[in-house]
Amino acid sequence: xxxxxxxxxxxxxxxxxxxxxxxxYVLDIKxxxxxxxFKANHLGYSWLTGRFNKFDGKFSYDANNIEATxxxxxxxxxxxxxxxAARDKHLRNDDFLxxxxxxxxxxxxxxxxxxxxxxxxxxxxxxxxxxxxSIVIDAEKIGEGKDPWGGYRAGFAxxxxxxxxxxxxxxxxxxxxxxxxxxxxxxx
Amino acid sequence: MYKNNENQxxxxxxxxxxxSAAVIIGLFAVGLWMVDLNYYSDWYQTAPHYHKSxxxxxxxxxxxxxxxxxxxxxxxxxxxxxxxxxxxxxxxxALYLLMLTVLISGYLITTADGRGIDVFNWFxxxxxxxxxxxxxxxxxxxxxxxxxxxxxxxxxxxxxxxKHHFLDKDSTLTRMIKTK
Numbered sequence: 419x420x421x422x423x424x425x426x427x428x429x430x431x432x433x434x435x436x437x438x439x440x441x442x443y444v445l446d447i448k449x450x451x452x453x454x455x456f457k458a459n460h461l462g463y464s465w466l467t468g469r470f471n472k473f474d475g476k477f478s479y480d481a482n483n484i485e486a487t488x489x490x491x492x493x494x495x496x497x498x499x500x501x502x503a504a505r506d507k508h509l510r511n512d513d514f515l516x517x518x519x520x521x522x523x524x525x526x527x528x529x530x531x532x533x534x535x536x537x538x539x540x541x542x543x544x545x546x547x548x549x550x551x552s553i554v555i556d557a558e559k560i561g562e563g564k565d566p567w568g569g570y571r572a573g574f575a576x577x578x579x580x581x582x583x584x585x586x587x588x589x590x591x592x593x594x595x596x597x598x599x600x601x602x603x604x605x606x
Numbered sequence: 607m608y609k610n611n612e613n614q615x616x617x618x619x620x621x622x623x624x625x626s627a628a629v630i631i632g633l634f635a636v637g638l639w640m641v642d643l644n645y646y647s648d649w650y651q652t653a654p655h656y657h658k659s660x661x662x663x664x665x666x667x668x669x670x671x672x673x674x675x676x677x678x679x680x681x682x683x684x685x686x687x688x689x690x691x692x693x694x695x696x697x698x699x700a701l702y703l704l705m706l707t708v709l710i711s712g713y714l715i716t717t718a719d720g721r722g723i724d725v726f727n728w729f730x731x732x733x734x735x736x737x738x739x740x741x742x743x744x745x746x747x748x749x750x751x752x753x754x755x756x757x758x759x760x761x762x763x764x765x766x767x768x769k770h771h772f773l774d775k776d777s778t779l780t781r782m783i784k785t786k
Binding site: 496501502503504506507510589590591 | 644645646654715716717718719721736740741742743746
């Protein structure tokens with residue numbers, strides 16, 4: 419009871435300030451309701467897709483103050499999975515992701531622009547293979563609300579395109595990679 | 607003529623020995639070269655295909671070789687120095703162990719995602735699936751180091767054979783070349 423009272427007071431106190439309306443969400447990694455996919459062109463003839471299996475992240479979001487949104491995602495580049503062991507082994511070596519030397523990759527938002535109609539632009543620093551560059555993710559809100567198990571969820575989809583040359587890839591393959599971020603966060 | 611006796615190697619052991627030696631050196635050279643091939647090289651697809659195909663056949667030959675060794679008498683060592691005889695025995699066993707290690711780890715790299723190995727488009731060796739996490743990376747490291755180990759030991763093996771031939775002037779080398 420005492421705890422509940424303290425919480426209520428805390429919530430009331432926080433509610434007084436505007437920023438505090440943003441709720442904190444953690445990506446649903448356990449339930450695997452979040453995906454980081456990539457798509458690359460093969461020989462100019464076709465698309466190759468794959469994903470990163472290990473990552474985590476969090477975001478703060480308030481539907482009434484979208485530009486205050488913050489998001490951070492940490493990716494384990496060694497978890498790359500293109501459904502071909504030999505190719506994944508190659509993607510992990512120094513030609514591509516060089517995961518022995520650069521075992522982490524991450525995205526941290528720096529600015530969010532509300533484009534209206536649920537469309538948002540998330541600008542942030544993306545670190546890959548030891549190089550950090552500012553990128554823009556075109557995102558949209560998919561939905562939010564109560565889940566059937568007593569929680570509250572919000573989900574977004576975003577895409578961006580990076581040029582591997584910007585991240586010092588050494589492979590003979592060069593060009594652009596489309597990254598797709600499909601996330602669902604559980605409100606904390 | 608085909609089987610070993612206490613003093614001589616039979617034809618089967620001799621042919622298998624030299625065939626293995628030639629194939630191992632060839633696979634090592636191709637392996638070293640192919641891992642650095644450019645993606646757009648003509649050989650990017652074919653070199654690994656031949657490397658794996660020959661590797662599977664060498665695995666079959668090596669398994670036969672071990673069975674053959676077990677059911678045949680081994681010719682007695684000709685050296686008189688006890689330490690050398692023990693070192694030779696240890697070296698030979700290490701070579702067998704390394705050969706199996708390289709062959710099996712090679713199989714594990716390629717089959718880590720459930721795909722089998724097509725041997726010269728002749729038959730397919732099925733995958734056993736992913737047996738442990740990061741299989742292609744771990745098996746890949748083992749494959750590389752064990753391959754270097756074979757070449758290092760085989761070099762010592764060759765120098766030892768030459769030492770027997772030219773310094774000790776015994777028949778250690780010649781009995782691996784011709785049957786009596």
